[in-house]
Each structure stands twice: as C-alpha cells, then as structure tokens.
Amino acid sequence: MTEKTTAALEKLRNEIDTVDQGLLNLLRQRLNLVARVGEVKHNAGLPIYAPQREASMLDKRRDEAEKLGVSPQLIEDILRRLMRESYQNEKNVGFKQVNTDINHVVIVGGRGQLGDLFRQMLSLSGYQVHILDADDWHLADMLFDGVGLVIVTVPISITCNLIRQKLGQLPEDCILADLTSIKLSPMEAMFETHSGPIVGFHPMFGPDVTSLAKQVVVVCHGREQEKYQWLLEQIEIWGAKLVEAEANKHDEAMQVVQALRHFSTFIYGVALFESKADINQLLxxxxxxxxxxxxxxxxxxxxxxxxxxxxxFAQTENVEQIEGYFENFREGLEMLKSGDRKLFIEKFDLVADWLGDFSAQFQQESRVMLQTAADMKVN
Amino acid sequence: MTEKTTAALEKLRNEIDTVDQGLLNLLRQRLNLVARVGEVKHNAGLPIYAPQREASMLDKRRDEAEKLGVSPQLIEDILRRLMRESYQNEKNVGFKQVNTDINHVVIVGGRGQLGDLFRQMLSLSGYQVHILDADDWHLADMLFDGVGLVIVTVPISITCNLIRQKLGQLPEDCILADLTSIKLSPMEAMFETHSGPIVGFHPMFGPDVTSLAKQVVVVCHGREQEKYQWLLEQIEIWGAKLVEAEANKHDEAMQVVQALRHFSTFIYGVALFESKADINQLLxxxxxxxxxxxxxxxxxxxxxxxxxxxxxFAQTENVEQIEGYFENFREGLEMLKSGDRKLFIEKFDLVADWLGDFSAQFQQESRVMLQTAADMKVN
Known part of the structure; x- marks a missing residue:
C-alpha cells in the first residue's frame, strides 16, 4: 500500500468512527424512548407487541429511506433487530398483572428451563410463584393449600402419571395447566384428575429465547375458560401470539413438525458420526x-x-409420519440407483406445483436467513 | 386506551420518529464513506473484504457500545448488516483489473445464473467478456480466436462431453477453467482436452447472492498455476475467500454436504406432499x-x-453416503418402534461427545439465525 493510500484510508476510517459514535448515541436514545413506551404500556396493561403499529412504522421508514437513497430493506432489518433488543429489555420493566385477586402459583417442574422462564415472567408480572420440583414433594400439601394456578412442566414421559398420582387434591377452583409439547394425553389426564378449570399450552420455542415477544404459544381449551381467560391475556401481555388448537390436531401436526424433524436431524448426526466425517473440512x-x-x-x-x-418417543404408537418418510426415502434411493432422472424431475415438479406460492415466500425467507448466516461468518 | 395514555404514546412516538430520521441520515453518511473507502481500495487494487480490519473495528465498537450501555451484540449485528449493504454497493464502483494484458474472456454457458454473475464481475473489472451459449456454437471459432480465458459453466450432466468435444482447439496459452460443483471428472476432461493452463473452481453459494464478499470459492489446481494466478487474485479482489482442495477430497465432502442434503430435503418435500400436509396449519x-x-x-x-x-445424479456411482444415511434411518426406526430409549440416549451421547466443542459453536450460530427468523415474522 502506498503512503497516499494509507493516509486516504486513515482519514476515511476516522470519519467512519465519528459516524459510528453518532450511531451508538442514537441507538441508546432510541432504546430509552422505546423503554418509556414500554412503561406507558405497562401502566395501561397493553401488550408490548403491537403488530400493526410495527408494520405501519416500518412502512413509513422504508419510504423515508428510499427518499434518502438508503435501501428500504436495510432500515427494516436494522429496526427489526432494534425491536428485538427492546423486547428483551421489557423484562427490566416488568409486566402488568392481569389478575390481582389470584392466590399464589405453583410450577411443578419449575427448575427446568421452560418452567424457569414461566416463573420469571409470572414473577415479573407481580404473581407470587412457588416451585415444586422432584425433591419438594414433602412440601406439596403446604404449597397446594389455597393455590390459584398449578402449571405442570415436567418431562413428557412422566407428565400423565404425575398428574394422575399427585394432582388429585387441588382446590376446586384452582386452574390446572400444562406446558407439554404433546397435548391429547396430558389433557385427558388433567380432565380425569381435576374437576376445576383446565387448560393446555404448548410454547413453540426453544429454551434459549430471552423474550416471549412474537413467539407462538398453542392453547388447547379444557374446561371453564372464563376462569383462566386472565392467564391468556397475561401471556399476550408478555408479547406472545396465542394459537388455539384442538389437542388431536395439534398432536398430528407435531408429528410432522417436531418428531420427524428431530428424528431426521438425530439420524443425520449419527450418519456423520459413523462416516467419521471431518467437520472442520465440511465447514x-x-x-x-x-x-x-x-x-x-x-x-x-x-x-x-x-x-x-x-x-x-412421546408418540411411539404413532410413527406413521416417520415410516412414511422412510418409505419415500427408500423409493428415492431406488430412483437414484437406477439413474431415473425423469422420475426425479416429475416428482420435483409435482411437489413444486403443490407448494405453489409458498415456494416463493419460502425462498425469500431463506434468502434473508442465508444472508444473515453470511454476515456472521468470521473465518 | 385512556386519552392520557394515547397522548403519552403519541409524544414518545414522535420522538422516536425524530431519532429514526437521524439514524437514516447517519446510515446514508456511513454508506457514502464506505463507498469512498471502496474507491480508494479499487484504485490501489486492494481486496474489498479485509477480515482483520473488520474484526478489529467490530471489537472497538463493542467496547464503545458497552460504555454507553448498549449491548455489544446489537451494534455488531447492525454493523454486519451495514457491511453487507456496502459490499453490495461495491458493484457500482467496479473492481481493479489484475491482468490488463489478457485478451478477451469467453464464458461457455454464460446465460445461466452463475455464468451471468461471473460475466458481470469480470466486466466490472474491465475485462472484455463474450458469452457462448447453446445456440452460439456457429460463432465458436471467432470467439475462441486469441481467447485468453475460457470459463465453462454448463449443466453438470453435459460438462465433460462438452469440454472433450468442443474445447480441443483453444489457443495453447489460453486458461481453461470450470465452475462445476463436482471437480474430479471435469478436471480430467480438461486435462485430456487442453494442453495449456487449467484450473477448476466450485463457487460455494446459491444463485441469489448479490456480492461475492465473504463467499467461499473452492480452487482445484490443474496445470501452470503461474499463468492463472492473476485470476485467483481477481476473485479475491471481488471479496471471495479461496479454499484450495484436491478434486477427489472435494467431491467426497460434497457427497455429504450437497448430495445427501439436497436429496433429504427433496424427500422431505415429497413426504409432505404425499401426506397432504396442510402447510398453512404447519406454519x-x-x-x-x-x-x-x-x-x-x-x-x-x-x-x-x-x-x-x-x-x-452427478455421482450416482457413488451413493454410499446416501445409503449409509438410509441404513442409519432404518436402524433408528427399529429403535423407535421397539421403544428403546436407552439406545437412543447412548447414541445421542456418542454423537454429542464426538461433536465436542462444535456443538456449542453451532448452538450459538443457530441461536442467532433463529432470532433473525423470529425478527422477520410478520403474521
């Protein structure tokens, strides 16, 4: 590099440093303003996530960006990232308590990650929450005395037995809820065991979420909805989107969404291991x-x-989806071995037609994801 | 909402609007400054992507953010997004031409997406580029007369035959290169056909990239590297990262990385189609x-x-990876049907141990990806 080049670059980089200082200051200001919006909403008991307001704000910014010759997608991506930050910061403010009359809450299995998240969110909303974990059953009578809400979040394999064996003596007006990722059998167990209000949830997110904003929680209605309606409103105030579903339909969809997916990923890991793949080289x-x-x-x-x-293993009696996939794989492998390109293209086109407009939407979404993956790349 | 709440929110939102105006102005300024850095680099023939400079700038910003109480990850994510924008804008400036002595370039198959991208990048770097597509073979003699570089980018299924049948009469000192996603057989075909300099590339990205910055291009060295060294430097100036590989090792890894992956995804689509899955409900x-x-x-x-x-179908003689996966799947399915949780956990732990530190790294990466997916969610 010549001295002239070095000097020119140095000067420009100093200017970039100054702009970045300004950027950081504005980010700080914006986070503060949004935190104050959060406080106002908190006091008024409004949900922190307002999809329409968010969409119209983004539209406005995109227009403004265009006028300045800045790509609309750039400002949208940056603002979405900023909104995530703000949602995470909401936790520092706390949330409005929808039901101030309810007695204390007990989370059975509250030392798990999901249980801990719900404990945290309920506490931040002013509820008195107790944990009942595996070692605490000697305290059960005390904890259940006058309890207003019991949330079960223990491993699927023991959920139904635990409900039947341990939760038969709850107060008549106590709400019994669970967070299991299958819904039919835990709901049945709750119905058999408890005669008061019942509701099933499936929080559709991993243990590493730091905010419920925009996350989906599936709700299966059980009994006496009017008595647990406040809990649904509370979850919405945390920013989550509730999706109502029948337990059996939910479980069917989960076969495709969850069991098959996790199983395939598991097998892929096993296949990599058995072929002694060189991960460094693959990367x-x-x-x-x-x-x-x-x-x-x-x-x-x-x-x-x-x-x-x-x-x-939650629904081993029901492995049709996985078997179906296996059959498709077997047929595909035969097609591959016989070199039948024509059949491949026929099937490809069939599926592409069936997916229709979803394909374009998915391609757009995946492009954004892959760009982010490329942005992240450091080595 | 009470009037007071409405008024308070209105006021805060106006303030956010003002901050956002400032933000947009700074983004515009920053993009301009980086474009000027690009011009200086262009004139000096420096690569646009400077990993170390980028990493040290990000470290500095993270420190500054922390002092302002802004999360370091927030500023890093925003700056990475901005850098992507700047890389894309580099195309407007053009690139330094490394080899100004070379005669014109011919891209065989230049109407495909990848061929078009290389045509664009070469043109932006000052080279004279001609396209030779399926219908242009009557022009071949004219186009190949005195050609300095021929890049082959036609469907894999015809690559080797095309090289053997059509490219036997290139000038002795012409560089022959290909962009095929397998490397061994096209390299063999080039060796047999052409006696001058030979090099194989595999650009590791999808057709929808808009910049080569940070993208990986695999290079398989062929013959007379000193004669095509300028081309490697040119590709680096476009921002790509070159990874050298032996053709057979590359093809082996591609069995795992590409063929198995695409095949599994294909089968998953077929399985969804055959089970008549309700995509809306799944979403x-x-x-x-x-x-x-x-x-x-x-x-x-x-x-x-x-x-x-x-x-x-490129390597149908070599479907071991896919067969291996299929066998693992069969065994896994038996394990599932027999309800053998113990075996599942044993295998899981084996693979987890084998993955070792990669697991944590992957979990961190996937968390970022999933957060971006959640940011994007609109419905």
Missing amino acids: QFSSPIYRLELAMVGRLFAQNAQLYADII | QFSSPIYRLELAMVGRLFAQNAQLYADII
Missing part, C-alpha cells in the same frame, strides 16, 4: 445453507438427550 | 426452527428441477 467447504444445516445438527446434540428422547 | 404451529426447515424445503422446490437433478 471449510460449506456454503451458508449447509453451515446452517450443520448448526441445526449441532444445536440438537448440544441439548439434553432425555429431552429429545421424550419428544421423539 | 401456524411452527416454531422458528421449523419455519426455517420449511423455508429450506420451499427454497429447493422454488428452483430448477434440472439443476437439482444434475447435482444429485
């Missing part, structure tokens, strides 16, 4: 899309074996 | 991780069936 050669794939495999194996065993 | 129930999965399926089927047939 070197990997495109962003494959890096993402590997990340998903690593993510699964970084977590708890028991947890995934629970999810995958 | 409703889907966690960010599953949404991402679906996006990857949709992405594949939104693209060209021929292209994927080419990739998947």
